[in-house]
């Protein structure tokens with residue numbers, strides 16, 4: 001955007017600058033980016049305002065279409081006789097370009113494969129002037145894509161199907177609703193009017209200018225206030241027969257409300273309480289009120305069909321129903337936490353994304369990293385008793401440390417214009433690594449410096465776009481003296497290089513030397529990347545230091561660093577609260593001192609976050625061949641006395657992998673017994689019959705421990721769960737809301753009347769209107785202990801009984817709950833039902849498309865393969881005639897990696913046997 005505005009600035013020195021641009025000031029250069037192939041040319045033409053008139057009549061809703069007129073003010077920076085604009089699935093009926101003195105005709109050509117419509121003018125369009133481009137068109141309200149302007153539906157209390165029209169534009173959906181410059185840096189203001197049936201309501205980003213006016217024939221027209229300058233992907237509009245409830249105003253007087261389909265109003269309470277709280281928390285943290293950003297309202301809407309969890313449309317945040325609606329009697333504590341965190345995430349986006357936007361999707365961590373960081377930080381401020389900041393480590397840092405240790409992981413920021421690749425950027429690197437690296441930055445800057453830098457970043461770049469350099473430079477003025485270089489230099493390799501370092505510690509007397517090397521699961525040591533690593537640590541001399549996250553020393557590229565201990569017998573543990581994005585490998589001397597402490601009365605002196613980190617690191621070091629499994633399993637003996645939610649979460653994650661990569665039944669049984677024995681203390685700390693729903697961590701831990709206990713076949717867990725399940729099927733005693741997932745799955749797994757029990761729960765799925773309950777049931781139905789029923793269940797995924805948004809849960813439920821059989825079931829189903837997939841999902845390339853569903857299904861199932869014949873089955877499927885090329889390509893990769901995994905299995909089984917049945 002800097003590039004484009006700089007050029008504009010050159011142009012406008014000799015021409016009058018249109019007022020619209022006068023307010024946009026760029027203080028720092030943003031990545032120069034020339035247009036290439038599938039990108040718009042930022043040096044030619046810029047939109048300044050869109051005037052959109054959309055019509056959605058009852059007929060339109062029934063027939064899945066809409067009408068639109070777009071009048072777009074365009075500023076031309078060069079003389080030209082043609083220009084490009086995005087449009088997809090729109091039928092254009094009329095195009096004009098107007099300015100006094102201009103009488104050329106415009107002919108649209110396209111759209112081409114990049115969704116460009118090229119407008120060819122019969123007369124030269126002169127630079128330096130604003131023209132109004134007017135386009136009349138009709139569009140489709142798709143039922144399957146949940147992208148663009150699309151149609152969703154629900155059944156009302158009288159059994160009628162009700163349709164609604166709603167939007168999901170990130171990343172490239174706006175072009176399916178109106179012709180536009182559909183890239184984040186092409187910001188403009190929007191004047192939106194909607195004509196809609198008088199039984200519905202119409203919502204958009206800003207407030208209505210006035211009450212709707214009668215448009216005759218049972219239609220109303222509402223015009224919304226002009227929006228601030230914003231990107232197309234955060235525009236939203238909805239036409240639905242919804243009801244809304246007002247929430248509290250924020251501290252700056254901004255009104256909030258929640259809307260959803262009629263009959264769900266009682267489920268709005270969490271959304272109503274969390275949004276104003278999150279908006280106030282963010283405003284306090286950043287010293288910038290939400291209302292001052294430019295839109296003075298916040299509406300949250302629950303949509304029955306929704307592609308992602310939630311979307312940060314400015315002033316009109318949209319959610320999947322399970323991510324906003326909560327029932328105090330039926331939804332779980334975790335469901336409630338998810339809603340709080342989603343709301344905090346989307347609220348953070350109002351600042352990071354809507355107000356200051358990434359210049360291009362390559363840098364989307366500038367949006368998603370901050371949203372992830374604040375999803376926890378803001379929720380932690382509002383719900384102090386939930387330990388959400390600690391959960392950040394389990395849910396964000398540790399999982400991405402795993403995926404980022406693959407040889408093909410990508411950097412946080414890398415250049416690409418490819419639409420398919422752009423979809424993959426919206427993954428755990430942008431979200432989890434983005435959030436983790438920002439958390440590390442916060443810890444080495446200190447919270448106050450961090451806040452000041454963020455406020456500066458937002459104030460300087462509001463209504464504009466930014467890139468990583470602009471962000472890092474914003475902290476330069478307020479950084480501690482010990483930061484070894486500019487913030488930008490310190491952050492460069494964290495931003496532009498994939499992966500992260502493994503810090504190796506070697507003891508020599510009282511001296512501990514620390515060196516670094518990139519950590520790769522393959523064990524490959526050839527990558528020479530070096531990072532600036534802020535280090536914190538705790539020694540046995542002062543265990544209270546575990547909570548201290550201020551940097552103690554820096555490890556800089558190509559230089560080892562030494563810590564001097566008070567006493568050579570002291571233990572030392574690096575990375576307090578796991579605020580640093582790295583792993584640690586202790587030499588044998590250091591590790592055995594830690595091991596001794598963990599197995600002594602010192603256990604509680606080593607805080608639970610550090611135990612969790614040690615468990616995660618040790619299991620991953622073994623996985624990478626940098627430690628022996630036998631040693632690691634010995635090390636984990638301390639877990640026998642550990643009942644922390646955090647240590648056990650990391651433990652179970654590591655052991656999920658071991659189960660995935662072992663197939664020898666007797667070895668798997670040994671593993672099961674090993675875990676059952678270790679988790680005795682944990683299990684006794686959260687008995688099945690003692691629930692404490694007001695204690696969040698107790699509840700999360702109970703669900704975790706019981707899920708594992710029941711899955712491992714632990715007798716008392718299975719008995720309790722099946723009794724609860726039978727009591728539900730026989731006497732309709734609904735299981736406790738927090739233990740439903742355990743009860744449903746265990747009940748079906750151990751069912752003596754599979755058909756009756758499966759049908760019982762399936763009918764509950766059909767009759768409930770509560771989205772969280774539907775999800776809990778869907779995730780459990782695949783647990784049924786009957787392969788024919790599982791095939792039946794998989795078939796349901798391709799019918800209108802399961803919303804397209806939920807299809808993945810059906811497959812997941814089958815392949816992840818039934819070991820080898822689940823994998824066989826899924827492969828069999830793919831082979832026999834591929835044609836139905838195509839009919840059901842259509843061929844659009846969106847988030848929910850056939851291609852993305854199949855690709856992710858195939859790679860996930862392939863990762864669970866343990867037998868040669870399963871690879872053959874998958875390869876056979878990939879030969880299916882007419883299979884999408886990208887699915888075949890992804891499938892072949894999956895086959896390759898599954899073949900590699902088979903080799904891993906024999907190595908891993910060998911190592912585990914060394915532990916369980918050591919050679920005599």
Ligand SMILES: [Zn+2]
Pocket residue numbers: 345349367368371
């Ligand atoms: Zn987000």
